[in-house]
Amino acid sequence: MNENSRFKIQGSKFKIRVPGFRVVNGAIILLLILSSTAYAHKVSIYAYAEDGMIHSEGYFADGTRSRNSRVEVFDARTGEKLLEGRTDNEGRFSFRIPRAASIRLVLHASMGHRNDYTLSEGEVKEALGIPEQETGQQEEPEGKPRSDAPPPPTPRSDTTPAAGAPSAEMEAMVERVMDRKLQPVITMLLKLQEEAGRPGTTEILGGIGYIIGLMGMAMYFKNRRKG
Amino acid sequence: MHISEGVLSAPALVTGALLAAGGVAAGLKKMDYERIPEVAVLSSAFFVASLIHVPIGPSSVHLVLNGLLGVLLGWMAFPAILVALALHAVLFQFGGLTSLGVNTVIMAAPAVTAYYLFNRPIRRGGHLLSTLAGFGSGAAGIALGAVLVAVALVSTGEEFTGVARLVLAAHLPVMVIEGIVTGFCVIFLKKVKPEVLEVGK
Numbered sequence: 001m002n003e004n005s006r007f008k009i010q011g012s013k014f015k016i017r018v019p020g021f022r023v024v025n026g027a028i029i030l031l032l033i034l035s036s037t038a039y040a041h042k043v044s045i046y047a048y049a050e051d052g053m054i055h056s057e058g059y060f061a062d063g064t065r066s067r068n069s070r071v072e073v074f075d076a077r078t079g080e081k082l083l084e085g086r087t088d089n090e091g092r093f094s095f096r097i098p099r100a101a102s103i104r105l106v107l108h109a110s111m112g113h114r115n116d117y118t119l120s121e122g123e124v125k126e127a128l129g130i131p132e133q134e135t136g137q138q139e140e141p142e143g144k145p146r147s148d149a150p151p152p153p154t155p156r157s158d159t160t161p162a163a164g165a166p167s168a169e170m171e172a173m174v175e176r177v178m179d180r181k182l183q184p185v186i187t188m189l190l191k192l193q194e195e196a197g198r199p200g201t202t203e204i205l206g207g208i209g210y211i212i213g214l215m216g217m218a219m220y221f222k223n224r225r226k227g
Numbered sequence: 228m229h230i231s232e233g234v235l236s237a238p239a240l241v242t243g244a245l246l247a248a249g250g251v252a253a254g255l256k257k258m259d260y261e262r263i264p265e266v267a268v269l270s271s272a273f274f275v276a277s278l279i280h281v282p283i284g285p286s287s288v289h290l291v292l293n294g295l296l297g298v299l300l301g302w303m304a305f306p307a308i309l310v311a312l313a314l315h316a317v318l319f320q321f322g323g324l325t326s327l328g329v330n331t332v333i334m335a336a337p338a339v340t341a342y343y344l345f346n347r348p349i350r351r352g353g354h355l356l357s358t359l360a361g362f363g364s365g366a367a368g369i370a371l372g373a374v375l376v377a378v379a380l381v382s383t384g385e386e387f388t389g390v391a392r393l394v395l396a397a398h399l400p401v402m403v404i405e406g407i408v409t410g411f412c413v414i415f416l417k418k419v420k421p422e423v424l425e426v427g428k
Binding site for chain 1: 229230
């Protein structure tokens with residue numbers, strides 16, 4: 001009982017003292033949180049085509065995903081709007097390829113942030129399994145775009161013709177293996193691209209340098225007018 | 228608060244650019260030789276402040292410091308903010324060069340308003356009044372900026388109305404943070420170097 005009441009008194013005492021203290025503390029904590037979370041304020045979108053689908057990802061310059069943002073999909077050549085959707089909680093938005101053409105995605109994040117990304121016609125067609133115009137053959141239309149994309153599989157595509165006509169099975173298998181092997185590389189590239197969008201020390205110091213330079217110029221001209 | 232390139236319509240962009248040009252001209256006229264370094268320092272502060280951000284909901288907001296610039300610089304906040312925003316656009320692709328005018332107005336007009344509303348109470352008032360006025364200038368800088376973003380977005384089409392409301396809601400926390408930061412800065416400056424607050428006519 002006794003202890004309880006003492007606690008109460010201490011509690012109330014503490015409460016009386018608190019206001020100014022808490023504001024200062026709060027401000028310090030807030031500033032700490034603020035300075036630890038890095039840069040923001042530009043939204044980017046990245047997209048790739050695969051297996052008849054287009055996958056897109058929206059993120060801010062600090063790496064946070066742009067959730068529930070509107071994505072508009074256009075035919076890049078004609079400018080015709082094909083469809084629109086919203087990104088999910090991971091900032092992703094996927095849809096079936098609407099047309100075998102170059103496709104432009106426009107991401108509208110909130111508060112006037114916007115960016116776009118264009119997929120080339122070749123990329124889209126490859127994901128749809130449509131051969132490029134030159135490759136008219138029936139048997140190995142799929143092999144062509146794949147063998148000229150990444151260097152690693154070259155030994156493999158060398159062995160395929162030696163073993164005879166590449167069967168569909170073989171092709172599917174190679175594709176699966178490649179997908180698995182390339183997954184980390186793609187993730188890494190995505191990450192690199194994200195990081196490249198972030199402001200670095202060089203830019204920040206450079207910007208301050210510009211301002212100092214402008215200051216010098218302004219002072220020079222004002223001084224001359226005076227004299 | 229940076230509006231990206233390609234969001235606003237041409238009339239909105241031109242209006243923004245003209246208003247910004249007017250504000251910058253007024254600011255340059257008031258800027259005398261002795262004040263230039265101060266303008267540059269605050270411009271740098273503004274330039275860096277925008278890189279510190281708070282994630283909120285689907286988007287993120289950052290410190291702006293336009294209220295502080297306004298209280299300390301008055302109309303000179305216009306050139307200071309213009310320079311910093313131009314560098315944001317060029318170096319970081321925050322905002323954009325076509326929307327530079329609009330963005331300058333969005334952040335500098337509230338700064339000038341904060342100057343007219345709060346500079347006098349900060350200089351003349353006691354400790355408490357100065358603190359409150361400092362808080363007010365920081366908060367007002369953000370609030371008016373948010374309203375201007377909303378106006379800019381609404382003027383381009385009906386569909387933006389909802390987004391505009393969101394802008395106001397999203398900036399509420401930053402308003403408080405900016406208010407606190409500006410309050411502390413102002414009080415500190417008043418103690419250490421009160422002449423900084425004398426902007427002149």
